[in-house]
Amino acid sequence: MIDMAASRYSFPYPVQELFAKRVAYFSMEFAIDQALKIYSGGLGFLAGSHLRSAYALGQHLVGVGMLWKLGYYDQGRNEDQTLRVDWQQKLYAYLEDTGITFTVRIHDADVWVKAYYLPPHVFQSAPLYLLTTDVAENDYVSRTISHRLYDGNAATKLAQYMVLGIGGGKLLDLLGYDAEIYHLNEAHALPVAFHLLQKFNKDREALRQHLVFTTHTPEEAGNEKHPIDLCLEMGYFSGLAKPEVQEATGIDDGLFNLSLAALRLAKRANGVSELHGHVASEMWGKYDGICDIDHITNAQNYSYWADTELYEAADRADDARLAERKATLKRQTFLDVADQTGRLFRPDVLTIVWARRFAGYKRADLLLRDRERFERLVTNTEYPVQIIWAGKPYPADQGAVDLFNSLVHLSHQYPNVAVLTGYELALSKLLKQGADIWLNNPRIPREASGTSGMTAAMNGALNLSTNDGWIPEFIKPGVNGFLVPEADYQHIGINEQDNHDAYYLYELLEEHVLPMYYERQHEWLALVKQSMADVRTAFGSDRMAREYYEKLYV
Template sequence: MDFKNFQMPYSINPQYTKKAAYFSMEFAIDQSLKIYSGGLGFLAGSHMRSAYNLKQDLVGIGILWKFGYYDQARNHDQTLQPTWTKKIYSYLQDTGIKFQIDIHSAPVWVKVWYLDPEVFHTAPMFFLSTDVPENDHISKTICHRLYDANESTKLAQYILLGKGGAKMLDMMNFSREVYHLNEAHGLPAAFYLLRKYGGDLDQVKEKLVFTTHTPEEAGNEKHSFEMCYNMSYFSGFSKEEVKALEGGDDPNMFNHSLCALHMARIANGVSELHGHVSRAMWGKYEGICEIKSITNAQEFKYWADKPLYDAKDENDDTLFDFRKKHLKKRLFKTVADQCGKLFDPKVFTIVWARRFAGYKRADLLLADKERFLRLLNHPKYPVQIIWAGKPYPMDYAAISTFNTLVEESKYQKNMAVLTGYELALSKLLKQGSDLWLNNPRVPREASGTSGMTAAMNGSVNLSTDDGWIPEFAQHGANAFVVPKADYQNMSVYDQDNYDLEKLYEILEQEILPMYYEKPDQWRKLTQKAMDDVKVKFGSDRMAAEYYTLIYQ
C-alpha cells in the first residue's frame, strides 16, 4: 500500500462521506493490543468498530504505547503491583512514514504504524511512535507509558497525538474535513491547523469538533501555561495570542478543555445528563461553541453473548438459564485460578469492575461492615461478590482501596478481587455476573459504559442515577436505581451514607428476593434489559449520530 497517497481501503457508505479523523489517547480494540487504560479507550474501540460496520470515511489516530498503561500483577501478599512489559505487535504494518515535529523547541522524529481494517474489523487506524533510533532517550520515552505521571512527558504525549497526528495526515496527502478530538488531549492539532491556515481561526473551526468526557471543571486538565509554551504546545503562537484564544481567567494555567471549546465549531457531552451539566458548567465563558449530547455506546457484535440472545429470542427459558450458568462457570474458573476460591454458579453474583477512582467508590458497600458481612453470610439468599479494575499506578488512594478489598477478601470465601481488568476479563465478568454494581457519586460520571455491555450479557444494573442510566433504567423493570436525593445540598459524607443505605435496601428487599423466589420475574427483567440496551446503546447508533449531529 502506498501510504504517501493513502486511500480508504473500502468503499464508503454514501451516508457517511464526510472525511473524518478521530484523535484519541487510547483505543481498546483487542485484548492483544494493549494501548488503553479504561472507559475512554473502551468507548473509542467501539467507535472504531462501528465506523467499520457502517463503512464511514473515518480513520483513527492514536499512539503506539510501548509499555501500554501497565500490567496488573500482585506482590507476594496479593496486593497490587504495577509492572511494565515491552509490547510487540507483529500485525501492525510499518507505513515507512517518518517525520519530525517540534517538542520542547527540539525536533523529534515520529514513526507511523498502521492497523489494517480487516485485522480487527475497525476503521483504518494509525499509531504514532517516537521510539526510534534517531531520537535521544528522553524523546523515545514520550510514547512509553500511557498517561505518564511526569507532567512534561504527558504534555509531550498530547503534542505527539495532536500535532503529530495532524502532520501525519499532511504527509500522507490524506485530506480530512473533520478533526474529531476525543477529549482535549489532541488539542495541539488545533494549533497545528491554525499555523497551517495562517492564523485564520474560522478555517480551524470549520474542521474541529470536540467531545468532552469530564462533568466537573476541576477534573478537566489544566497545566502550567509557561510549561505548555516552553514545550512547543502552541506551534509558535505567542503567549498573548494563545491566552486570547483560551479565554481562561487564570494567567498561570492553561485549560485544555476551555481552549478546545473556543477553537471547535461544535462540541458534545457523552450523555443527555452530561450535556446538560457541561452547558451549565462552561456557560459562564463567552464565545464557546455549542455543546450537544451524544450518549456513549458500545459495539453490540463485539460485546453481546449471541447464544444468550438466541435463547431469549426463541423464548427458550431452560436454554437461557443454562447458558447464563455456563457463562458464570467460565468466569469462576478465573476466580479459582487467581484467588483459590470455588464460586457456585447457582449463587447470586455481584460484580463491581471498572477503573478504580475515588468518586466511583469501589468500597462503598464495605462502609457498613456489619451489614456487608450480613449480606455475605445471608442464610436464605447467598451472595458472591467480585471486584476488578486498574487504579492509576500513581493514585495511591485508589491503590489503597484496591489493597483494602484484597485484604478483606482473604477472610471471606465468597469475595474475590481479580487483577488484569482488560477487554478479556471485562467480557468474562459481564457474562458471569448476575448484577453489575455501579455506584459513582452523582453527577460525577459523565457516561459510564460498563453497565451497557453488562446488560448485553444478561447482567442487571444496580446503579446510582448518573451518566447514561437516566436514559435507560426503569427501576424494577430493566434495572435498579438509587433514587436521586438533593445531592447539591448534601455533604460528601451525607451523600455516601444516603446512597449506601439505599443500595442495601434495594439489594435486601427487592433484588435478592426476586432472584431467589421469583426466577421468572428476574429472567424477564434481565431480558428486557437485553432488549432495551441493544439498539439505543449500541455504538452503530452513536457513530451514525456523530455524522448527523456533529460532523455534517
C-alpha cells in the same frame, strides 16, 4: 456503496455515501482488542467501539493514536496478592510499518516520530494510525515520550499530547488524508488545533469549520490545566506567540485550560450522555465564546460484546435456555476466579460484580460502608451471594492502590469474595458474562457516562446503579434493572450522600434483588430479557457512530 478517495489517500474499504465526510478521530487510547494494549479504561473502550462501528457502517473515518511501548501497565500481584504495577514491552507483529517518519519540535529539539498502521481487516475496525517516538534516532528521554500512557510527569504528558496532536496532523498531511473534520476525543490532542491554525494562515474561522470536541469530564476541576509558559516553552502551540494564543483562546491567565480552549476553538462539542450534556453546558456556560455543547450518549459495540446465544434464547422467549446459557457463562468466569484466588464460586448463587477504573468518585467500597450489613449479606445462607471486585487504579494514585489492596485483604476473610487483577478487555467481558448484578454506584453527578453497564446488559447482567451518566436514559426500576433512590445531593455533603446511597443500596439488595433472584426466577428473567432488549440498539455503538455524523460532523 461508493469508493471514496480523500485527496491522495486511498481509503481501504467502500464507504456509504451517507458517511462520506472525511473524519480524523484523535484519541489517547483505543481499546479495540485484548491483544492491543494501548488503553486504560472507559475512554479507550468508547474509542475502540467507535472504530468498530465506523468500519461496520462504512464510514470514512481514520483513527489517530499512540503506540504505547509499555501500555498503561500490567496489573500483577505481590506475594500477599496485593497489587503490583508491572511494566513490560509490548510487541505487535500485526501492525504495519508505514515507512513514514517525521519530526515534531519539542523543547527546541526535533523529536522523531514513526507511524504504524492497524489495517481494518485485523480487528474489523476503521483504519488506525499509531505514533511512537521509541526510535533509534531519538535520545533516551525523547524515546520515553511514547512509553507509558498517562505518564505522571507534566512535561512528558504535554510532550505526549504534542506528538498525538501535532504529530497526528503532520501524519495526515503526509498520508494525503484531507480531513474535513478533526475530532478530539477529550482535549489531549488539542495541539492539532494550533497545527491547523498555522496551516490555515491563522484563520480561526477556517479552523472552527474543521474542529469538533467530545468532553468526558463533568467537573471543571477535573479538566487539565498546565502553565501556559511551560506550554510555550515546549512548543505546544506550533510556534504561535503568547499574545496570539491568548487572542485565539481567550485564556490570558497563567494556567492554560485545555478543555476551555477546545470549546472556544471548535465549531461543535458534545457531552457523552444526556445528563452530561446538560451538566457540561451549565458548567462551561459562564465562559464566553464557547461553542454549543450537545450530547451524544456513549455506547458499546454489540457485535464485539454481546453473547449471541443469550440473545437467541431471549429472542425465542426460551427462559430455560436463557438460564442454562447464563449458568454456563458463569462457570467459565468462575474458572478464572478459581485460578486467580483459589475460590470456588457456584453458578447457582447470585453474583455481584463491581469492576471499572478505581477512581474515588466511583466508590469501589460503598458496599462496605455499613460493615454490619455487609457481614449479614456475605454470610446469608438463605439468600447467598458472591462478590467480585476488579479494576485498575492509576498507578501513581496511592489512595486508589491502597483501596484496591484493602479489598484484597478483605477478600481473604470470605470464601465468597474475590478481587481479580488484569482488568482489560478480556477480563471485562468475562466478568460481565459471570455477573448477575452489575454494581455501579458513582457519586451523582460525577459520572459523565459510564459504559460498563451497557456491555453487562448485553451479557444478561442486571444493572444496580445510582442514577448518573447514561443510567437515566436506560433504567426503568423493576422493569429492566434496579435504581438507588436519589437524595437532594446539591444540599448535602459527601458523607451524607455516601450514607444515603449505601443505605438504599442495601435495601434494594435485601428487599428486592435477592428475593426476586431466589424466589421469583421467572420475574428475574423477565427483567434480564427486557434489559437485553433495551440496551441492544439504543446503546449499541452503531447508533452512536451514526449520531456523530448526524449531529457533530455534518
